Every structure is written in structure tokens, then in C-alpha cells.
Amino acid sequence: MNSKTLPYLLLAPATIFLVVFFLWPFLQIAWLAFTTEGGFTMQHFQTMAGNWKFWPTFWNTVILAAIVVPLQLVMALAMAQVVAKLKTTRNTILYIFTIPLGLSDLAAGIIWLAIFEQSGFLNSMLVGLGVVDKPILFLGYQNLWVIFIAVILAELWRATAIVMVILVSGMGLIPKEYYEAAEVFGAGPWKRFVKVTLPMLKPSIQTAMILRTIAAFEVFAVVVALGGTTLPVLVGETFNWQFALNDRNVAAAFALVILAISIAATLVFLRVLRTPKGATL
């Protein structure tokens, strides 16, 4: 075995695996969504978009992502800045901040259910403080916006950690000479953050935003745990069409919509947060 063929042999299992379980199913989804009995059709997309639930579902998903992801960026930047200033307690605090990273979205949903359900901790606190007389049914269809807020909080709680981890690793790559130089020229902490940290972090911010936005479009278990089917989202509807309505073609069309907005968001972030040539470290 020489070093010409060895790398290919080493890569072969992973390549075969990704072709069989990634590229091939992807082609099948496209096939399912665009064909009927072998011929090309847009019928499944029409069925999907014609359903009264489609547009509310679509906007719920997009608006959730549009609220959650920017807030996560701000929170993660704050957390990363805090971590950067710590000395002895750094590792402990960092571990605490990263805990939610390992938790399932379903677990996060259940955790926030403990807070928001009718006999839950939020109601206990509100009644205890005398804000309300009796517990409120937060997670009912009458209070759709509360479910929305609960989902946002659960998502912020669970998935900000991954953004923070990416940003903290990115900050570690910024040479400290840059900060020293900025300080020599009289830049205060805020100015250093805006003029040094943020521009230098751009590639990390880009990665984090792409990763998080795609994941935000896939939101599913959190929503089911907190609101059942009251607040429909795209992946939930995909599931619904596949199993409850038994229409695999429409489910595939939904999957392609999620894929399309994921790719669109990726392209937007690649363009908006691009690093100019020659400006990399």
C-alpha cells in the first residue's frame, strides 16, 4: 500500500456513507416532491401551499428564527466577552455556560414546560407575588403569543451555548497585539470591541449564524413539547403530512421548502458577512 492509494482507501468508507445516506436520499426527496407516477408535476407544491395552514406555518418558522438568532448572537457576544474577562473562575463559568449545548431540544421543551404549564413555576411565582389571583393557562390556543415567547425563551436557553462556543474559539485567534495597538491609540473598551473584536470575529460570526439559522428552521420538538400542535412549524407539518395525512409527496415538498430557506439563509450570510480577500489572519 503506497501513499498514492492510501488516502483514497481511508476516505472511501466516509464517502460511500455520505453518498448513500446523504446525497441519495436528498435526490429521492426532490424526486418525490416533483413527480407523480413518473412525470414532472408541481401538484404537490400546490397542495402544500393551498392548505390554509401553510402560510401561518411558514411565517411562524421564519419569524421564530428571525427573533431567536439575532438575540442569540447578542447574548453569545455578551457571554464571550464576560468569559474573556474572567481569570480564576473562567473554566467553571465556561462549563456552566456550555451545559445547554449537550441537551436535546425535546428536553429543553420539557424543562420550559415545567415553568410555563398551568400549575408550573411561573404561575406559582405570579400568584405568590400577588400579580394574578389564580394561575393562568399560558400554553393554550387563546394565548398563542405566550407559546411563541416560551418557544423563544427555550430556544435562547438551549442553543445560545453553541454560538458562544464558536465565538469564544474565534476570539482566541485574535492576536492580542491588536488590542494593545488600539489601546495605545486611546480606544476605550467599547471602541476596542467594535473596531477590533467584531471585525476580527466575522468568520466565526458567519459560521455561527449559518449553523444556528439552519437549526432554527428545523425547530420541532421544543414547539411540540410546549404547544402541541397549537403553534404549527414547518418540520412539525412535514411530520404531520408524512404520518397523519399519509402523503409522502407533500411531506417531501415541505422538506424542500425547509431546504430552500436554509440554503437562501446560508447564501445571505456568506455574502453579508464575507471577509474581504487579504483581510484574513
Place this chain on the structure above:
Amino acid sequence: MSGAVATADKPRAVSDIGAAGRFLFWAGVVLLCAWVLVPIYLLAVNTLSSPQEVTAFPKTGVPSFDMGSIQFFLSFEGVLKALWNSVLVAVLTMILSIAIGAPAGYALSRFEFPGKATFRMLVLMTRAFPLPLLALPIAVMFIRIGLDDTPIGLALVHTTLAIPFAVLITFSIFSGIPLELEEAAWTLGCNRLQAFQRVVLPLVLPGITASAIFAFTISWNEVFAASVLTVQNRTLTAFLLQSLSVSPLHLRFAGGAALVIPALIFIFAVRKYMFAMWGIANR
């Protein structure tokens, strides 16, 4: 790695901000820690309370250390089997993703060859895709070849989720071992395999273990594909999701705790590698 992060970014030490600023800073730190820890604590309170207390109102926020909810959960039909399935699928995912991902990571870190860029592209592409949705056509494929509703079938799909991470993490780990060490072993009479076994493997083992644990966690936490691909052999996540609308609150909370506890342990075990793998994987 974490040492490098600590020294490279030091805008200003806490000590030279004023007392008021310092107070605000630490208040912020405490607040952020509370934001992460309090919800987990509240889940623990509910899990360690009797079923009656879970639905009672108002809540005290202090656990009674009653094992009623946990006993109910463990004796509930299908729970133990679901737990076992979750462990089985996660272990299979762990083995598969390392067995398949680590050689690729090694090849990427040690060789220059035509097609390398294409492979990297393929791996990076998977991250721009909502992967769990691919379970839909795979379900049909599995029925055809008899892998439907089996732990190994689900593990294959979870491996697809874990492989990009396994490749990128092992790539960064192997890249951290100087090639000179391997070359030294070759000059001392080892062949490539022996050099790998005796020199590289002991050095990378902790990192490989971390990425294996990470793969376990990915599988353990995954909901959508698990729900699509299993019917009789449900994993814990699929089981909980399916029973959300019909099961009593104390079952849901105990189930949530069962999902959280292993994840907490695993994140603790791999905390050292968390930053190393993202710092490099992200460029």
C-alpha cells in the same frame, strides 16, 4: 487550547474597572449562570416530587425527594425498552461514526491528493442541510431492505449526522500531532501501521474518545429521525415525543430528566475539547 484562549484575548482585567463596574460585572455573571442553571434545577425539583406534587399548585420550588415520579416513569410500559434502545442506537452511532470518520480525518490531515477539496466540500455541505429530514426517504429505503424499525437502521442515519463532526474533529486532532513523530518511528523501523499504533494512537486517544462521546450525545438527543424511523423499537426521545400529548406531567418531567442526566455527564467529560474542535472546525 483553553490556555491560548485565555491569554490571547485580554481586553482589560477585572481589577482595573471601578468598584461599581465590578459589581455590575459579577451581577451579570451570576445572572447568566442562573439563567442556565435555574431551569435545570426546576426540572430536577419536579422529577424529585411525587406525582401529586407535580400537578399541585402553587409550587414551592423545593424538592420533596419523593421517588414516586421516577418509579412511575421507570415502571411505565415501554420506558425501559426505550431507554435500552436509546443506549443501543447511541453506542452503535458512536462506533460507526468513529470507525468511518476517523480514517477520513487522518487522511485529510496527512495527505495532499486530488479530490481532497471535493471531499471537504461534501462534508461541509452536510452542515447546510436539514439532515434529519432525509429520514423520510430513508424510511422507504429501509422497508425495502428490511432495516425498518431496527436500532442499526436508526444508528446509520444518526451516523450521517455525526460523521461531519467526527471527520472535522479527528482532522483537527490528527493535525495537532507533528508528522515528525511519525517519521521518526518510520526511520526506527516501524511501518505506517505500526507507527500509527505505537506513536499516534496513544496521543490522539483522548481526543478520539471525546469525539465518540460527542457522537453518542448527538444520537441520544435526536428526535425527528428517531420518531420517523422507529415504531415498535422507539428510542427515549421518540417515545417521549409520541406520548407528549397523552402522558401525565410527571411522566414527561421524569422523561426529560432521563434525557438530561447523561447529556450533562457527557458534556462534562468532553468540556476540554469543546473549544479545540470548534476553533478549527469553523474555518
